[in-house]
Amino acid sequence: MQAVRPIPAVIAGDRSQRARLTGAILVLLLLITAVASLGWGASGTSLSRALSNLAAGRELAVQDRVVLLDIRLPRMVMGICVGASLAVSGALMQGLFRNPLADPGIVGVSSGASLGAISAIVLGGALPAAIAGWLGWALVPLAAFAGSWITTMLLYRIATRQGRTSVATMLLAGIALGAIMSAIGGLVILRANDSQLRDLTFWGLGSLAGATWPKLMVAVPIMAAGVLSAPALARGLNALALGEAAAGHVGIRVQRVKNRAILTVAAATGAAVAVSGGIGFVGIVVPHLLRLASGPDHRWLLVNSGLLGAVMLLWADMASRTLIAPAELPIGIVTAMIGGPFFLWILLRNRGVLDL
């Protein structure tokens, strides 16, 4: 137990109380959503029936156990990790680029991750068996990580001059980088066989359906490391909002913060894309909503983004499982249908401020 500290008088403009409350609500929401997503699906398995069976000391039916433990549970874990990774990556990139329109999906970072993942899926067989066997399931996430890291660094180099980031340059350079990455990805896909092609198509639209425990064993630690280490960058990103020079003058090691932020985005986005494909707009919608709710202070924004990102992706996944049941809608379509118009709304609202 920690000693109880006296509660300081609240100063007008201090939104940390509100941010804390938001965080508490989000934790509650995430718990409820996670449980709901276990009980939600195309098969007739119901969580409450399974639990009451367990409570009564009866064995679970094999089908129920498989559905719950090997299909829905890994899918829930992956939804939480991917949603948190994408939202935190978005918040980090927006802080790094100092503008609210930066998002891994929009500025080509996800395309870089995709290129890495595609290359690993299609060309991975060409690796010497010893190396391929040793890397195993880690090959795809690692390749995606490398792809997104290279793209983020290139983008930062291009879009930032003398410590200032131009929004127009960033968006346009992101489009160009994304196009290049997709083109190379297309070339690689030409070498794919039929079954790889079907995998790639479904994966490219974004889905949590591929969640399996072996995949998660590799991807979850990378995503968790990214999401959990992000709050350490909060003070640096707050100061960076004043510009790089001013951040240095308040004692921030600017270059170190930038490098860590880029590395974190690359890890979290890379692993998320590797396991779930092209799920867009989570990184832009979530931090924006939270800034409206409790301000842009990154100490709360990064933590709350992780929570809300997880909640929103679980909702989107539940929608994708039920909207055209028994078939399944790729979750990337659901997030794009909501996120696309939202992005336009932010753009219109900020037209004057962003100097586009």
Add this chain to the structure above:
Amino acid sequence: MSLIAQDITVAIGRKRILDGVSIEAQAGQFTAIVGPNGSGKTTLMRALTGELPHRGRIALGGDEIDSLSPEELARRRGVLPQAAALSFPFTVAEVVRIGLEARGERDDALIPAVLAAVDLPGFSGRLYQELSGGEQQRVQLARVLAQVWQPVGVDGPRWLFLDEPVSSLDVAHQLTVMRLAADYARRGGGVLAVMHDLNLTALFAQKVILMGRGKVLAQGCPAEVMTDAILSDAYGCALRVNAVPAQGIWILPQASLPEAC
């Protein structure tokens, strides 16, 4: 305890923006850097704060600034930039807190005090982006002030580096800010400010550094530097010190203030 810069040279491409500039500023004094547009004032300030790569040596209170960590430098001096756009909708209190955190403290009780010092009482809940340019400039000053609130710390005097601190302020707030800086110096801190307004400089500065074409043309107390001949030559137009024009009106704040220097 002083700020000593020796032989500072800054070159962009082949062009030398600063050419062998040596200056000295004492804690306990308001030191102003003046000069015409393009004379290298802001470049000198940015070299002194370590923002620009430069040749030459800069020592603050006896320590080479290159040998100090960013955290240590932040405890010793605050830097007010010329213009500061903020990329996210922070409130005034949140901006000031960035300055407070720079010295590893979270004493939010100081926020109302610094805001009162820059004549923005009750502004802590306002959004920075919704303020006028002059108000934003004063919020930034409050942030810098929060960072080095006590003019003298255990490790010696602290410094305010101000790049055109009154450029977008009305006359009343120009005086507020100049008095604030002069008071900081009187209590033992160091103040180095890039100034455009020669009258305010003459009023408040104890030392003036006059720049021209990347070199120091003159430095010393205002009476030595600010003479008809030196100023006219530096600015390339006829300037007469202390000459009331024969016609028209003249609005200056001297009447209400004690003499400086």
